[in-house]
Amino acid sequence: MIIDSLHNPLVLWGLAVILTCIIAAAFLETIYPGILPKPLIGALSDVINIYLNLRHPIKSTNGKTDLPTCPYRWPNGQGDIGKFLEGIENSVVWEKTHGSVYRIWSGFNSEVVLTRPSQLQTVFQDSDRHVKALNNNSGWLMGQLLGNCVGLISPPSWQKVRAITEVPFRHQTAMAKIEDIQQYTRKHLDDLHQTSDLSRGLIHPAKDLKTLPFWIVAFFFYGPLPLNMIDELKRLAPLREELMKHVIQGGIARFDFSQYLPTQANRALQEFKERWQQFNREAVNYARRNGQKASKDAAIVQMFEKVEQGELSEDQLLQTLDEALYANLDVTTGGLSWNLVFLAAYPECQERLREEVQSATGDDSAMENYLRAQSTYLQACILESSRLKPLAAFSVPQSAPTARVVDGFLIPANTNFVVDTYALNIRDKYWGPDNDTYRPERFLGRKNVDLRYLFWRFGFGPRQCMGKYVADAIIRVTLAYLVQNYNLSLLGDQDWVRDRDCWITHPDFQIRCEKRS
Template identity: 45%
Template sequence: MMDFDLSTGFRSPIWAGFTLVASIVAFRYFQVASRVVDSILRRKYPIHHASSNEDLPTTPFILPNGQGNVEKFLNGQENSVKWGSQFGPVYRIWSGFQGEVVLTRPSDIEVVFRDSHSHQKAPSNNSGHLMNLLLGSCVGLISGSEWQNVRRATEQHFLRPSAKALIPRVLANAKTYISTMYSDRTNEKWEKSTDERPGREWNLHPVVDLKNYPFLVVAEVLYGPLSDDLQRRLIALIPGRVKVFNQVIQGGISRFQASRALPLRIHREIDAFKVEWARWNDDAHAAAILSQQQHDGKASKTEMTQLRPAILDMYKSVAEGLATQEHILQTLDEMLFANLDVTMGGISWPLIFLAAHMDVQNTLRREIASISPETEGEMERYILSQDTYLHHVILEAARLRPLVPFSIPQSCPTPRLVSGYKVPAGTNFIVDTHALNIRDPAWGPDNTCFRPERWRGISGKESRYRYWRFGFGPRLCLGKHVADVMIKALIYELVQRSELVVGENDEWRWDEECWINHPAMEIKCVNNNESSD
């Protein structure tokens, strides 16, 4: 009998050959199976041109995700160019077994989104079973009366009046956050430096260094001030949530509901997270009730302390039968965790562009210097205004660096004629944000240049279907007003106190493992004054 040495057997030529053959067979099997599924899907969901009867250009289906989340989000920036060049301005991809028609031109987007109030969001974003378990019932991914009820329970805390009431607190938070970070960096330099004064320069990685700022602001909107214990437990949930969501994006066999029957670790991990998330929210709700009772009993009240935590009304909606606990828990997850990635992209890219364009930064600094914070209502008007250079800087950064390459899929209740193709009712559409925001001819020959001035005089109606940021129509992002307040407050604080600089030879990298377009680079901050406070 031949002995098999475990230490060398798997490195033997025979084993290597067997592995190679098995890999080739498996690859060929997936190729053949993918072609079969592709043929079935095209026959089941035909889309033809009205005059020529030609099929709508469609990417080949590839098991198991189709073009799914990985190709849409992680590789979306490259695929936007690749697919557009290969298939034209209107084409179809597959997300799992669901087709999604890609729109790239304002005229087609207007045809599709003119009645977006009646659209249906794709179940669980067409991202499969795990997404359904984690976020399938959140307000951003549901439709119809279900969406109306959940939105009604949450929207009052994120509308423009509520965002206005938040401004003093958010400005104070931004000032404290930046001051503390500068102080910490200065102390680190003092410890490492032999110079008497280590200088006023410090490095800032926008995504890494600023991530707790929007997280804690949104947490306060949702839950009110958190105790040290609740804050510690909340932060402890983050690694598990990140791990689960990364698997959601990767897809694979776990995108299918049948995978529940398999002994996959991801199901145990997502179940454990959901149990801990529900327990934490129950405790945070109890703390919010107690805090509100104590606040209501006080004789003197100020604007800074009258904000009612959103969780009180959200839990009340469950008690009244307007929403389920799963709706509320997943919506809280969406607002705090999923939207944190979105907000960080919205904060970090304007800072990168400002650091790279000193002329723009100086213009913004002059505008900021002209504001009188002591004048009652001046800061609120400035932060909320959509006709300031600060707002135009944010719009332009979002134009050149869309947070996602492709929008969330949604379907129309009636058929549409899109560039001559007869698209049946119920077909999902997505928008190629890079094609729309950057490559569309309407942006002119300097379409790839960072020029905030281009937004002067452009009305919301003019840019409605040729610019994507928060979506289209009444299903715009619920948190857009609060997000803008947070972004503007932080930029205001940084630009007035520091000069932002990016090296001429620094490569503009982004985080390739994040589903949102995040920069993976540092900028230098040079404080304008010695005190910095």
């Protein structure tokens, strides 16, 4: 009888109307979150969850057990807010609920979460052949903003774009500019005495130091800039931050059709892309107009020449520059700022670091050699801070070209994996028994190869972050300067609050930073 009724045009028309209403209501929720009652959202999510699990089955090697999976929730799944803004809390909850290997949904995309070194060794042994998830599995707006940047594209285009854009970030180049980084650091701290609470012996580790890595990286790309172009970089920053907030919120911006809607995100995107293109073209022309030395110092000139020769697209270059300057501004700030907090909280470590720095202050060359060294207590402090405060709770998704067996589950080829950095860096038994304790000594005498698969910071293999050498140089120079010239301490028994609106983990409180006599 039911089958017969489906042949009735009125019944089919009614079902089509109902389905259309459900789809319309679903997308209305993406535009105005919270407008639909929770039971309706729950029902819609349950239907999509059933479909996704049938569409993307992952089972044990004997075929009897499904991979534990977080239930899908419209419209983002566990992506965006769940992974980024609430990732630290969800890291604990999801592992406790689902075990050491499980699956989440980023939008409609399947992502298998890894939490143990043995799992990473199985999956990442051929990381040079991995493919990054399209648009980071964050949808249309992310693709328009960073989908073609070097950090999110895959071979074969990745090798070509990386070779062209990594030149100012290579180890030799970064280390050769230690003196420039020192000058920027001294000037920044001097300026803070005039513009911030540093004059009262207080510093906000994230907000007060945020622009320091920004201007250093800008110098690496563009060389010295005139005031009007410096002002334009400043004016672009809040517009770019607004766009990233739209990306992290997910919702309607995930879907391709949102490009046709008159949304605030689309207006901001169009304005940013136009002004960003204009700025970089003007930067190239400025360097060329100011002679051979300016052109040589500005890496942007050589990069644009490659665009003109057709070796990469202008969009790839502009998005890579955006990634390095604006997207990674939060990344480097996070990596730098927590170091101040830990040194303030552990005065004995701060004093040991100060003694080491002072022992290298005989002359400029001695200090520069010290700042280039990998085996110092300074570098151990940086590594321990990044272990305890990973920049993001979950890594960028990427897929392996062949199937993998992970803890008894057969993961099909081309399935995306993400690493739970808090599970790996802190909760894993390797770091016991004092997993949660700041103890830089644990890194002394260890080589990077010894920590592979045990510690997540810049990734693995050739796909590691190309800005890692510059980031480390900035952090080393800043910390050395601070402990030489200031005493850091906490303001009593304060909570270590983080910035809940930032997709990277930043401290959101002040500490004492008092000038040494």
